[in-house]
Amino acid sequence: MAKISIEDLKRIKEEQRGKMVLRDGSYRAKITVHMGTCGIAAGARDVMGAFRELIAEKDLTDVIITNSGCAGLCSKEPMVTVELSDQSPVKYILVDKAKAARIFNEHVMQGKAVEEFALARGSETTAT
Numbered sequence: 001m002a003k004i005s006i007e008d009l010k011r012i013k014e015e016q017r018g019k020m021v022l023r024d025g026s027y028r029a030k031i032t033v034h035m036g037t038c039g040i041a042a043g044a045r046d047v048m049g050a051f052r053e054l055i056a057e058k059d060l061t062d063v064i065i066t067n068s069g070c071a072g073l074c075s076k077e078p079m080v081t082v083e084l085s086d087q088s089p090v091k092y093i094l095v096d097k098a099k100a101a102r103i104f105n106e107h108v109m110q111g112k113a114v115e116e117f118a119l120a121r122g123s124e125t126t127a128t
Contacts, residue, residue, distance in 0.1 A: 027085070028062040029108045034079040036070025042077035043096060050100040051080075063108060076119065082107050093119045 033039070033048045044067075051065050071079045076093035082103060083089040090113045092103055099117055106112050113121065 026062075027064045029064070029085070030083040031063065031065045031104075031108065032081040032083070033065070033067050034069065034071040034077065034081070035067040036074075036077075038070055038074035039077040039079060044078040046097055047078045047080060047095050047100050050097040051104060054101065054104045058109075073119075079119070082113075084108070084111060087111070087113075088122045090121050091119045092117045 031051050033044050033051065035044045035048070048065065048067065055063050055065060068081075071077075071081075071091070073079065073093070078095045080092045080095045080100070080103065081089050082092065084107075090107065092099070092114070095103065095117065099114075103114050103117065106114050
């Protein structure tokens with residue numbers, strides 16, 4: 001049986017911490033990258049990687065990143081939804097690495113949605 005290293009334990013801890021933060025709702029921002037087959041084909045994996053790098057660079061523990069299936073607008077993929085704890089969600093379309101960086105810096109870090117990339121504000125269950 002293989003031995004578990006300290007690095008393995010640290011990685012497992014971080015993976016589990018991310019799940020607990022999501023479950024507890026104790027985050028400031030949540031980034032969802034829509035990764036249905038159409039999103040993946042359009043570059044959603046690269047977008048996910050860009051957001052992960054940005055979060056790691058800033059060593060943020062109050063921002064989580066997750067994925068979901070198709071959002072239903074294949075021609076607008078890759079799509080990303082950003083939710084800040086005190087604002088309505090914003091769904092972004094045709095996101096690439098450069099747009100991801102701008103969305104991260106302006107919306108996630110400064111709280112100001114990047115309207116020119118946004119498809120909609122709010123969710124199916126909110127009026128705003």
